[in-house]
Amino acid sequence: MKKLTDFKYSHVLVLGLAKSGTAAAKLLLANEIEVRVNDINAEEDEESVIALRGMGAEVIVGSHPIHVLDDIEVIVKNPGIPYENPVVKEAQQRGIPIITEIELAGQLVDESIIGITGSNGKTTTTTLIEAMLAKSNQPVKVAGNIGNVATDVAQTLTKGEKLVLELSSFQLLGIEKFKPGIAVLLNIYEAHLDYHKTFENYKNAKHTIFKNQMNEDYLVYNRDDSTLVDAVKKAKSQKIPFSVMQREENGAWVDETSIYFKDEKIIDRESIVLVGKHNLENIVASIAAAKLSGASNEGIREVLTTFAGVKHRLQFVDTIKNRVFYNDSKATNMLATQKALTSFAQPVILLAGGLDRGNDFTDLIPYLKNVKGMVVFGETAEKLKSLAEDAGVxxxxxxxxxxxxxxxxxxxxxxxxxxxxxxxxxxxxxxxxFEERGNMFIQAVHTLV
Known part of the structure; x- marks a missing residue:
């Protein structure tokens, strides 16, 4: 097992189990660090609880007693646990540092990390970069918010193998020294305000992806996003812009017919199978990161002429009696749905709804012009039904x-x-x-025939 290279703490609280918490606890224990685990939802007889106790961890389940902080030097927090959690708030008052498992992963990786974040497009871009490197015979693995625990994957890397990480704002809030050799910042729009409380807090969380970068590192950023153009001015890394609107002499860009990296043509746009303007942005960003990582033009082209999308993100499912079904369950905010709707010129029947976070959805109205019908469900069904009627669906x-x-x-x-x-x-x-929701959609489509 790889060892943590620069971990200065000897008594750690892992707050929240799930996959990342369990992996972090096992890694810390293997590095002979004292570990206490606390999870309000876990049961005494769960396999992970029994295993961690067998490895020497103190495990407290079923509640969040404040005494779990006694003698603790740092917390490794599950990204999903809000900062309003009583244990987290008390830790902040005591000045106890709070990190996420991503910080640990960064200490396990000798080779450069490629980190991707943004409000939308992270999974598609992460998947594209990994595939472009793999098709270029570059050894690579993928982890992070995409579903694979970063510390688990980091421990399996061989010399010269790259790690591509999808990074959420929740994960990035908990870093101290972590830095990717190549950071990709796709876009920033209002999202997750129930967690971050303000848009400024959310932006600052995303910006931490480049806060520890130095001159030898690269920051790939969206030149078309004015908030990012301003934010990256403070970055110490080499800035590599990408754009779908203008020529970029030092980055990736498109014209009416082709995609380029700097002055080199990479691929004809008509050869690309992935639909949607937003995916064009993801593609251009991916090309920039992949080229910086040593991908070949042939490898990039092979991916872009065959890749039709990741599961649950504008994923083609089936065609039944000339009706085409797409699964975009990962569209958990209005911006993602707006981008999906702009991908189709033909009439759309939109399936929408879910958790009510207080949005009024009026920003969707301009994007409903091609929507001939809406089927709504979940807590927001009434809101979306009213919206559809106002929009003339x-x-x-x-x-x-x-x-x-x-x-x-x-x-x-x-x-x-x-x-x-x-x-x-x-x-x-x-x-x-959202995966469970998307899988139900796929299953329901397949039962229509």
């Missing part, structure tokens, strides 16, 4: 869940319609994850 139907929504959408559809699940909401009112 011809048909709006309420459904109890995604499966019924698919059946209803199919029943009101016609040939050449797109039936699109793009909820504009988190899934947690009815489903544990």
């Amino acid at each position: 011809a048909t709006t139907v309420m459904a109890k869940d995604v499966q019924q929504a698919v059946e209803t959408a199919y029943s009101i559809s016609q040939e050449n319609d797109v039936i699109l699940l793009s909820p504009a909401c988190a899934s947690w009112d009815q489903y544990r994850t």
Whole structure:
């Protein structure tokens, strides 16, 4: 097992188990560090609880007693636990540092890390970069917010192997020394304000991806996002812009027919199979990061001429009687749904709804011009039904869940319609994850035939 190279703490509280907490606790224990684990939802007889106790950890489950902070020097916090948590608030008052498992992963990796963050497009861009490197015969693994625990993957890296990390704002809030050799900052829009409270806090969390970078590092950023252009001025790394609107002599850019890196043509746009203007931004960002990492033009082209999207992100599912079904369950905010809707010129039946975070959804109205019908579900169903009526959507139907929504959408559809699940909401009112919601959509589509 790889050792932590620069970890100065000897008594650690791992707050929250799940996959990342369990992995962090095991890593710390293997490095002979005293570990206390606290999880309010775990049960005494759970496999992870039993295993960690067997390795020497103190494990407290079922509540968050303040005494778990006694003698603690640092907290490794599950990214999903809010900072309003009583233990977290008390730790802040006591001046106890709070990090996430990503900080530990950074200490395990000798080779350069490629880190990707942004409000939207992270998973697609992460997947593209990994694939471009792999097709260029560059050894690479992927981890982070994409589903693979970073510390687990980092321990398996061989010499020369790169680590591509998808990084959420929740993860980035908990770093001290972590830095990617290549940071990719895609975009920043209002999101997760229930967690961060203000847009400024959210932006600052995203900006930490480059806070520890130095002159030998690279920062790939979206020149078309004015908030990013201003933010990256304080970065010490080499700035590599990407744009879908203007030529970039020192970055990646597009014209009407082709995509370029600096002055080198990479691929004809008509050869790319991934749909959507937002995906064009993801592609250009991916090319910049991949080229900086040593990817070949041939490897990049092979990916872009075959890659049709990641699961749950504008994923083509099936065509049934000339109706085309797309699963965009990862669209957990309005911006993502706006981008999905701009990807189609044909009539759309939109399936939307989920956790109510207080949004009024009026920003969706300009994007509903091609939407001939909406099937709404979840806590926000009434809000979205009212929105659809205000926008002049011809048909709006309420459904109890995604499966019924698919059946209803199919029943009101016609040939050449797109039936699109793009909820504009988190899934947690009815489903544990957006993946579970997307899988229900896929299953429901396949049962139509």
